[in-house]
Amino acid sequence: MTKPELIKQIATTFSEKIPFNKLIGLRIKQCEREICSVEFDNKPELVGNFVQGILHGGVIASSIDVAGGIMAAIGLMQKNPETHQQELLDKIAKLGTIDLRIDYVRPGRGSVFEATAKILRAGNKVAVVRMELHNEEGILIALGTGTYLIG
């Protein structure tokens, strides 16, 4: 299996085999060496403020965490170019979020949302990733920074 196929497999796992990702409706949009993104559609059950009809903060945090986690997994792959594929998948299965910061900058209004992640540092043990959530008009809704345990 080549690297692009491995990336594709990671992407499929994240959107199809993780129950809570399915519940929200997260799907991988982009998955490159330095940038990854997930997107999801607005739907009634994701609403947090029924008066204003805006996204729940937890949905925002979830999508941002998932985008960051996928980015960290890609970072881990790139740090270990020689590692056998099964070993990589085992490492990725153990990858976890150490901590996450979310800044809610504007109300979550829109019909489609994209959480984009960019890796800023992939060390031997920890990856640091910055995330942003935009709606379909490109309005910035939230920022995130996450650290992920990768080794």
Place this chain on the structure above:
Amino acid sequence: MTKPELIKQIATTFSEKIPFNKLIGLRIKQCEREICSVEFDNKPELVGNFVQGILHGGVIASSIDVAGGIMAAIGLMQKNPETHQQELLDKIAKLGTIDLRIDYVRPGRGSVFEATAKILRAGNKVAVVRMELHNEEGILIALGTGTYLIG
């Protein structure tokens, strides 16, 4: 309507009128002057790691944010003891999370989880709240700190 009734109304609104809270199954457990908590049961669709069967980080973040938000709403009420009830409800409807930090300290294993919030500062504009998530055995799973815009 007295203060305890108002607190009860806030609690009902949070668990019954917010679609995403219902999706997760969040219910208010405790709601006092300085401490509030929400609880929820583990269920298959909240899982984030299908190999290990543990809670999704986004579920953890969501429950912690909700506990913190309720605590901030109670804090807002206490800062404004003389304010008319409808005005208070209007303020609470506008209350929003500014930012949130989550520390994932142990895997989210268990059958019932409780997110507890304690208010550390209720200023005129911003409330600072610290949160903890435990499972039914009292194991600490995650920590949170949130700032909420209350004025």
Place this chain on the structure above:
Amino acid sequence: MTKPELIKQIATTFSEKIPFNKLIGLRIKQCEREICSVEFDNKPELVGNFVQGILHGGVIASSIDVAGGIMAAIGLMQKNPETHQQELLDKIAKLGTIDLRIDYVRPGRGSVFEATAKILRAGNKVAVVRMELHNEEGILIALGTGTYLIG
């Protein structure tokens, strides 16, 4: 006094009238509408790890917080273009950091460091700013995100 003069006055105040900024040796490098930066030289008393000779984490946090605070002050000015200058200076004197997150991505090695801040949201009450610290070779040493009370 025109806006550029006001910006200059803010810059002077930050680097000359704030004792702890002087102690570190912080000076304003850049101060534009959407980006601001401060720089400082490495010196023995800023060291945190005497074995490795690297910057103390507190020095990194300090420079990042100062860059973010100046950026928030500029943001506040731009939100209030019609406000009288003395009123602006009064508001700026009350501006405060609500919270700050620092990610230490690489050891603080180098001879000159620059903390750059970019404003991502200037609301009526809160500004959200992202920061980065680089050394003279452009190596990224730390990231920051801060929220500042501006109203």
Place this chain on the structure above:
Amino acid sequence: MTKPELIKQIATTFSEKIPFNKLIGLRIKQCEREICSVEFDNKPELVGNFVQGILHGGVIASSIDVAGGIMAAIGLMQKNPETHQQELLDKIAKLGTIDLRIDYVRPGRGSVFEATAKILRAGNKVAVVRMELHNEEGILIALGTGTYLIG
């Protein structure tokens, strides 16, 4: 050298051999298995707001980071009770802050300040520590949460 002697040596190193700690005037106050604290006196060069005469946010962040780092070092010792002392000191020399969140809850007024740290999780690779800064009257000034790389 016994454990208490080792703790004493760590404490001495932190307050005497780290130049920036000396510049601020940080000294170890308490150093137990689950709680550590550092204290420092207010002095003119630590001021951040010359109008209000309050502590610079960077001084607050520095003292909170140091208290957390010492706590993480003690946590590391306790995780490795059988490890030879020199090996422990080597590990401690490499210990680093991964990230830090500071919440500024009240202005830094007072004459003596104490930053207290409590360890919430010491894993194999990462320790999570919560911190608080109080003045001599017990007024809470700032909160912190830090993650430290310990393995």
